[in-house]
Amino acid sequence: MSVESVWREIHATWGLLTSDEVLRVLGLAQADSTRVSVMRADGVLLAVKPGDVYVYPGFQFESGQVKPVIADLVDLARDVSWAQDDLAIWLCSPSGYFRGERPVEHLDQPDELLKKARDAATVEW
Incomplete structure (x- = not known):
């Protein structure tokens, strides 16, 4: 599957939200437009850049x-030098670590997800 098709699938399945949409989802004032950038910089949000802007x-x-678990995943990605784009693609792609399921389906199992994400990011062949 190509990277472009993964982005299309993520967009179709969960959405790739703009900063304004994130503000709405989180119930924050639209006037607080820098808040999302701060949250991204602080590692609270997973941000990807499949084009010219973060989504x-x-x-x-x-x-x-x-x-x-998102902040922990972002922190893990920084720790293992894994780009957030790569983390998002891994989360949304079928994985042998989860018997063919997508890791994103296990966001409510943080310990298992974080261990397997670290294993996937640091595997040596």
């Missing part, structure tokens, strides 16, 4: 909040 995969939001 935010919709799978990381639930009930007006960022899922708690």
Whole structure:
């Protein structure tokens, strides 16, 4: 599967949200437009750049909040020098670590997800 097709699938399945859409999802004032950039810089949000601007995969939001495991995944990606784009693609692609399921389907199992993400990012052949 090509990278472009993965982005299309992520967009179709969960959405690739703009900063303004993230503000709405989180119930924050639109006037606080720098808030999303700060959250991205602080490692609270997973941000990808499949084009010219950052967008935010919709799978990381639930009930007006960022899922708690997201900051840990972003931190892990920084720790293992894994680009956030690569992390998002890994999360949304079928994985042998999850018997062919997509890791994103396991966001509510943070310990297992983080261990397998680290294993995937640091595997040596």
